[in-house]
Amino acid sequence: EVQLVESGGGLVQPGRSLRLSCTTSGFTFGDYTMSWFRQAPGKGLEWVSFIRSITFGATTEYAPSVKGRFTISRDDSKSIAYLQMNSLETEDTAVYYCTRDTSSWYRSDYWGQGTLVTVSS
Amino acid sequence: DIQMTQSPSSLSASVGDRVTITCRASQTIRSYLNWYQQKPGKAPKLLIFAASTLQSGVPSRFTGSGSGTEFTLTISSLQVEDFATYYCQQTYRTPYTFGQGTKLEIK
Numbered sequence: 001e002v003q004l005v006e007s008g009g010g011l012v013q014p015g016r017s018l019r020l021s022c023t024t025s026g027f028t029f030g031d032y033t034m035s036w037f038r039q040a041p042g043k044g045l046e047w048v049s050f051i052r053s054i055t056f057g058a059t060t061e062y063a064p065s066v067k068g069r070f071t072i073s074r075d076d077s078k079s080i081a082y083l084q085m086n087s088l089e090t091e092d093t094a095v096y097y098c099t100r101d102t103s104s105w106y107r108s109d110y111w112g113q114g115t116l117v118t119v120s121s
Numbered sequence: 122d123i124q125m126t127q128s129p130s131s132l133s134a135s136v137g138d139r140v141t142i143t144c145r146a147s148q149t150i151r152s153y154l155n156w157y158q159q160k161p162g163k164a165p166k167l168l169i170f171a172a173s174t175l176q177s178g179v180p181s182r183f184t185g186s187g188s189g190t191e192f193t194l195t196i197s198s199l200q201v202e203d204f205a206t207y208y209c210q211q212t213y214r215t216p217y218t219f220g221q222g223t224k225l226e227i228k
Contacts, residue, residue: 037165045157045165045208047217063216064122097164105171106212107155111164 002026002110006098009115012088022081022098022112029079030054033101035108036072036083038094038117046094049083050101065091088119123147123211127220133228138199142223144192144209153213156185156194159222160205168207169194201227 008020022034035050049062049072060072071084081098095116099108124147134140144154152172157165167176169185172192182197196203204227209220 044222045159045210045219047210047215047219061215105174106153106217107167107170107176108165109167109170109176111166113164 002100004098004100004110004112006096006112006115009096009117011118011120013121014088014090014119016088017084017086018088018117020083020085020096020098020115020117022083024079024081024100027100027110029074030076033103033106034072034074034081035099035101036081037097037099037108037111038092039097039114040091040094043094048096051081052103056103085117088117090119093117093119122216123150123214123218125209125211125218125220127207127209127223129223130221131224131226133226134199135228136199136201140196140199140225142194142207142209142225144187144194144220146190146192146211146213149189150211150213152188153211154185154187154192155210155212156183157208157210158203158205159208165208199225 003025005023012018033052036048051060051072069087073082095114097114098112100110126145128143154172156169159165173185184195206222206224208222
């Protein structure tokens with residue numbers, strides 16, 4: 001059974017940093033692109049970032065709203081994806097979801113349950 | 122960025138009804154269009170990818186169609202468990218973008 005479990009969320013002050021983890025099981029992690037999405041309270045979904053598999057160079061892309069502040073990475077030996085979030089802003093408050101992505105007709109076919117990040121003083 | 126516009130934003134319907142949700146892209150996205158269903162407090166669930174391909178395990182009452190800039194999601198006979206919020210998403214070009222969502226409520 002495919003499982004993704006996010007962790008690392010919490011309350012943080014503006015300007016500080018936080019690292020989210022996505023611990024996975026039930027599939028060959030190294031074969032897949034992994035993504036992060038977020039959803040602000042009461043709002044819609046926003047794509048944040050993805051990291052391709054090492055086969056495709058582990059290349060990354062970011063939403064303009066987080067580019068330069070967030071860094072996605074992966075540890076294939078541990079089957080974990082990370083999202084390092086620096087210079088956090090109140091607008092970054094959201095539930096953050098990690099996903100397993102299938103590159104053919106790119107889609108996020110498995111989602112974690114989400115972790116809440118609250119940026120507030 | 123490619124803008125995705127869904128209509129309607131909300132919809133009231135009854136069990137057994139046929140409903141259609143429309144999603145328009147601000148430029149062509151060929152068939153790089155996904156549909157997700159989200160229930161309150163839960164993660165989104167992939168329903169349809171490549172505009173019209175049903176994800177494994179999704180009931181056949183869900184159908185997607187369209188290409189280019191206009192797409193639809195149709196639920197042929199609403200069931201109680203279908204009342205949720207639906208999002209379209211383009212994956213033609215980054216940043217991948219979503220429609221604002223359509224909240225489907227029980228009449």
